Amino acid sequence: MAKVAFLGLGVMGAPMAGHLVKAGHEVTVYNRTTAKAEAWVAEHGGAFAKTPAEAVAGADFVMTCVGNDDDLRQVCTGPDGAFSGMKAGACLVDHTTVSAKVTEELYAAAKEAALGFVDAPVSGGQAGAENGVLSVMCGGDEADYAAAEPIMAAYSKICRRLGESGAGQLTKMCNQIAIAGLVQGLSEALHFCQKAGLDGEAVVDVISQGAAGSWQMANRHKTMLADEFDHGFAVDWMRKDLGICLSTGDEIGASLPVTALVDQFYKDVQKLGGQRWDTSSLIKRLT
Ligand code: NAP
Numbered sequence: 001m002a003k004v005a006f007l008g009l010g011v012m013g014a015p016m017a018g019h020l021v022k023a024g025h026e027v028t029v030y031n032r033t034t035a036k037a038e039a040w041v042a043e044h045g046g047a048f049a050k051t052p053a054e055a056v057a058g059a060d061f062v063m064t065c066v067g068n069d070d071d072l073r074q075v076c077t078g079p080d081g082a083f084s085g086m087k088a089g090a091c092l093v094d095h096t097t098v099s100a101k102v103t104e105e106l107y108a109a110a111k112e113a114a115l116g117f118v119d120a121p122v123s124g125g126q127a128g129a130e131n132g133v134l135s136v137m138c139g140g141d142e143a144d145y146a147a148a149e150p151i152m153a154a155y156s157k158i159c160r161r162l163g164e165s166g167a168g169q170l171t172k173m174c175n176q177i178a179i180a181g182l183v184q185g186l187s188e189a190l191h192f193c194q195k196a197g198l199d200g201e202a203v204v205d206v207i208s209q210g211a212a213g214s215w216q217m218a219n220r221h222k223t224m225l226a227d228e229f230d231h232g233f234a235v236d237w238m239r240k241d242l243g244i245c246l247s248t249g250d251e252i253g254a255s256l257p258v259t260a261l262v263d264q265f266y267k268d269v270q271k272l273g274g275q276r277w278d279t280s281s282l283i284k285r286l287t
Contacts, residue, residue, distance in 0.1 A: 001023075001024045001025050001026065002025050002026070002060045002061055002151055003025070003026045003028075003058055003059045003060050003061075004020050004025045004026065004027050004028075004059060004060065004061045004062070004063065004151060005027070005028045005029070005030065005049075005052075005055040005056040005059040005061070005062045005063070005082070006020065006027060006028075006029045006030075006055075006062075006063045006064075006065075007029070007030045007031075007052050007055060007056075007062065007063070007064045007065070007066065007075050007082060008030075008031065008032075008064055008065040008066040008075070008096070009029055009031040009036050009037060009040050010065065010066075010067075011126050011129070011232075011233075011234075012065050012095070012122065012126065012129045013031075013063075013065035013066075013095070013129075014036070014040055015126075015129040015130045015132075015155075016063070016065060016095065016122075016129050016134075016154075016155045017029055017040065017044070017046075017063070018040075018043070018044045019132045019154040019155040020063075020151070020154050020155075021044045021045055021046055022154070023153075023154035025151065025154070026046070027044075027045075027046040027047075028046060028047045028048065028049055028055045028056075028059065029041065029046060029047075029048050029049075029055065030048065030049050030050070030051065030052050030054070030055035031048070034048070034050060037049075051080035051085075052075050052076075052080060052081050052082040052085065053080040053081060053082065053084050053085030054080075054085065055082075055085075056082045056085045056086045056090070057085050057087075058087060059086065059087075059090055060090055060091070061090065061091050061092075061093060061147075061148060061151050062082050062086060062090060062091070062092045062093070063092075063093045063094075063095060063151075064076070064082070064092065064093070064094045064095060064096055065094075065095040065096055065122075066096050067096065067237070067240075068096075068098065068240050069098045069099055069101070069102040071096070072094065072096050072098050072102060072106070073102060073105075073106070076092065076106055076109075077106070077109060083109060083110065083113055083115065086113070086115055088113075088114040088115070089114065089115075089116075090115055090116070091115065091116030091117070091118065091144050091147055091148055092106075092110060092115060092116065092117050092118070093118045093120050093148045093151070093152065094106070094117070094118070094119050094120060094121075095120050095121060095122050095136075096121065097121045097169070097172055097176075097237070097240070097241050097244070098119075098121075098169060098244070099169065099244045099247075099248070100166040100169045100170055100248060103119045103139070103165060103166045103168075103169050104165065104166055107119075107140070107165040107166075116140070116141065116143075116144035116147065116148070117140060117144065117165065118138050118139070118140035118144050118145055118148050118168070119138065119139045119140060119165060119166060119167075119168040119169050120136050120137070120138045120139075120148070120152065120159075120168050121136075121137055121168055121169055121171075121172035122134040122135065122136050122137075122156075123135045123137070123172070123175050124157070125219070125232055125233055126231065126232050126233070127219065128157075129155065132154065132155040132156070133155075133156070133157040134155055134156050134157065135156070135157060135158050135159075136152050136156045136158070136159040136160070136168075137160065137162055137167075137168045137171035137172055137175070138159065138160060138161045138162065138167070138168040139161065139162060139163055139164060139165050139166050139167030139168035139169065139170070139171075140161070140164070140165050140168070141164075141165070142161065145161040149161075169244075170248070172241075173241075173244060173245045173248055176238070176241045176242060176245055176259075177245050177256060177259050179216065179279075180238075180242060180258065180259050180262040180263070181258040181259070181262060182214055182216055183216055183220075183262070183279055183280060183282050184258075184261075184262050184265060184282055186214070186216050186217055186220070186221070186224070186280075186283075187224070187280070187282040187283035187285075187286060188286065189207075189212070190204075190221065190224050190225060190283060191283055191286040191287060194225070194287075200221070200225040201221075201222075201225070204217060204221045208221075216280065220232075220278070220280040223278070223280065224280050224283050227284075227287075229274065229277035229278045229280065229281040229284070230276075230277065230278075231278050232278030232279065232280070233278055233279050234275065234276045234277070234278070234279075235266050235269050235270060235274050235275055235276070235277050235278075235279060235281060236270070236275045236276065238266055238279045239263060239266050239267065239270070242259060242262070242263040242266065243263070245259055246259060246260055246263065262282070265282055265285055266279075266282070268285050269281050269282060269284060269285060272284055272285070
């Protein structure tokens with residue numbers, strides 16, 4: 001069993017860190033809003049610290065799951081950041097969805113400080129984190145990945161190294177590109193179904209077992225039909241991710257017309273007040 005620090009107890013991080021305790025690891029958490037860290041310790045045990053540097057003292061592994069590029073920089077290399085407190089040879093595993101650029105930057109800084117660094121964004125949503133069945137897509141040195149994989153097993157269904165540093169984030173971009181158009185298609189199908197006066201549940205029961213079936217259909221149709229979006233993966237985060245996909249697409253010469261269009265649809269949802277709504281709220285633009 002390892003000594004692990006977990007930084008960022010949001011929708012995803014809190015349950016992931018909880019699985020580490022259940023797996024028997026010695027866990028210390030840090031959250032920017034300390035009240036959440038206190039509540040987490042009351043529920044799961046372990047310890048909390050008031051800064052990333054304090055939380056990582058003596059840890060073998062440090063997991064991060066914060067918001068965007070700047071948040072990750074702050075937690076890793078900012079004042080009282082994780083890198084300043086980690087012992088030589090320890091490994092930072094980043095579960096945040098960020099750009100390949102910040103990953104490259106932090107990987108270089110980690111190596112200079114004799115630390116491991118694995119980019120390891122996740123897919124599977126809030127339910128995947130709570131049930132410990134996330135898909136984890138990794139990039140980094142083989143030795144760092146091999147050391148970190150058994151720790152990530154506490155909350156993953158599949159965990160794989162896709163290549164050198166940055167390959168995990170590039171894989172997550174493929175994931176988000178695949179989801180964007182799909183959620184719009186699902187929204188249009190359910191909108192059409194309601195306008196046609198059909199029974200939404202009955203329709204999904206049939207078509208989900210044919211070629212139209214998807215994770216989004218299985219896990220989101222009920223709440224979409226019920227007009228409920230106060231859960232899951234926030235629209236603001238999706239726009240961050242699609243922005244990363246689109247700028248990387250420009251850099252590498254990949255054409256992403258539907259992704260660009262759906263990104264603009266999410267902008268409409270933000271204007272409706274849906275910044276924190278689940279991404280399935282694309283249907284709100286249609287109703
Ligand atoms: P969230 O609920 O908004 O939580 C974000 C966490 O990051 C909070 O603990 C927040 O602290 C912390 N944080 C943000 N900025 C920080 C900063 N500058 N310094 C220190 N801590 C900071 O987000 P989430 O849904 O868990 O998502 C986290 C990451 O996972 C994002 O990159 C997201 O794109 C990705 N992701 C999310 C999902 C999903 O379904 N939710 C799925 C896959 C990937 P406070 O509590 O103080 O605000």
